[in-house]
Amino acid sequence: MNTTPRNEFLGGIQAELPILVGVIPFGMIYGALARSAGMPPGAAQAMSAVVFAGSSQFIMAQLWGEATPIFVILVTVLIVNLRHGLYSASIAPYVKHLSSSWKWLLSYLLTDEAYAVAIVHYRQVEDGSGGKVTLETGKQHWYFLGAGLALWSTWQISTAVGILLGAVIPDSLSLDFTLTLTFIALVMPTLKGKGELVAALVGGTVAVIGAAWPLKLGLLCGALTGILAGLWSDRK
Amino acid sequence: MTALWFTMIIAGVITYIIRLMFILLLEKVQISEQVKKGLNLVPPAVFSAIIFPDLFLKNGDLAISFMNGRLIAGLLAIITAWRTKNIVLTVIVGMVVLTVFQVLIQ
Numbered sequence: 001m002n003t004t005p006r007n008e009f010l011g012g013i014q015a016e017l018p019i020l021v022g023v024i025p026f027g028m029i030y031g032a033l034a035r036s037a038g039m040p041p042g043a044a045q046a047m048s049a050v051v052f053a054g055s056s057q058f059i060m061a062q063l064w065g066e067a068t069p070i071f072v073i074l075v076t077v078l079i080v081n082l083r084h085g086l087y088s089a090s091i092a093p094y095v096k097h098l099s100s101s102w103k104w105l106l107s108y109l110l111t112d113e114a115y116a117v118a119i120v121h122y123r124q125v126e127d128g129s130g131g132k133v134t135l136e137t138g139k140q141h142w143y144f145l146g147a148g149l150a151l152w153s154t155w156q157i158s159t160a161v162g163i164l165l166g167a168v169i170p171d172s173l174s175l176d177f178t179l180t181l182t183f184i185a186l187v188m189p190t191l192k193g194k195g196e197l198v199a200a201l202v203g204g205t206v207a208v209i210g211a212a213w214p215l216k217l218g219l220l221c222g223a224l225t226g227i228l229a230g231l232w233s234d235r236k
Numbered sequence: 237m238t239a240l241w242f243t244m245i246i247a248g249v250i251t252y253i254i255r256l257m258f259i260l261l262l263e264k265v266q267i268s269e270q271v272k273k274g275l276n277l278v279p280p281a282v283f284s285a286i287i288f289p290d291l292f293l294k295n296g297d298l299a300i301s302f303m304n305g306r307l308i309a310g311l312l313a314i315i316t317a318w319r320t321k322n323i324v325l326t327v328i329v330g331m332v333v334l335t336v337f338q339v340l341i342q
Contacts, residue, residue, distance in 0.1 A: 082254060195273070208289050222285030
């Protein structure tokens with residue numbers, strides 16, 4: 001099966017769609033929160049393009065409203081976004097052959113939501129479950145780009161709506177749950193061996209234990225202990 | 237308000253460097269088998285660390301019970317994903333179960 005940039009690009013957008021249902025209310029809530037924290041509309045909107053990382057934008061808006069020292073805000077952003085370093089390392093082998101401009105562009109788009117669909121696609125292509133396309137001849141970076149741009153535009157627009165209208169979505173709709181459900185759909189096919197299963201169970205459990213820890217440390221510690229536990233269970 | 241813009245731009249640069257760092261570094265460095273194995277475990281470990289708290293906690297407290305709609309919906313979504321590997325179907329099953337649950341309980 002041959003793949004074209006266009007097919008890959010559209011495939012990436014399509015894969016991102018269910019995630020976007022959950023991203024829209026999230027972006028709107030951020031916009032509303034940033035305004036109520038006293039950020040001018042222009043700055044609140046620019047943040048979505050300059051930082052482009054949901055959780056850390058929420059925390060920044062909150063800390064800004066509480067007049068937190070800038071240094072503390074920056075360290076917080078650093079720690080909250082450290083998990084993206086794991087994404088960067090895990091996706092690196094797949095984008096190795098690309099030009100620098102592609103690398104710089106895709107890095108900018110490397111959020112939780114774009115990483116999730118891109119890495120699953122790369123893995124499927126790699127073990128042949130996604131057709132006969134090899135990574136060398138493949139155009140999977142277009143898929144990554146499609147997913148990333150779909151997310152990026154949705155994030156900008158939903159931020160703008162949140163800034164203008166406030167968050168008008170009733171809580172009872174639970175649209176944020178679509179994010180979790182999409183991650184479930186993406187994680188299940190990755191549980192191929194004992195190591196993956198252990199990584200998932202330990203990572204999830206530690207994250208539950210650490211859910212109340214500040215700076216999303218529960219998530220970061222969960223991810224790291226999950227990886228280590230998975231490696232340990234797979235040791236020879 | 238320049239302080240806000242300053243903070244934002246530095247935060248953006250920090251975030252960007254974190255995302256770019258390994259993509260640029262690993263181009264030069266040969267990675268070992270062990271590291272490769274670890275990187276393969278990033279998706280299951282990170283996604284579960286995002287999923288579990290949303291399913292098992294309710295208002296910050298551990299809620300392993302039939303009264304926890306997100307847990308029930310999540311478990312059925314897990315079964316759906318496992319059997320069908322279909323993302324859209326998994327999302328639909330989860331949302332329908334959660335909505336039905338909320339209507340019945342409230």
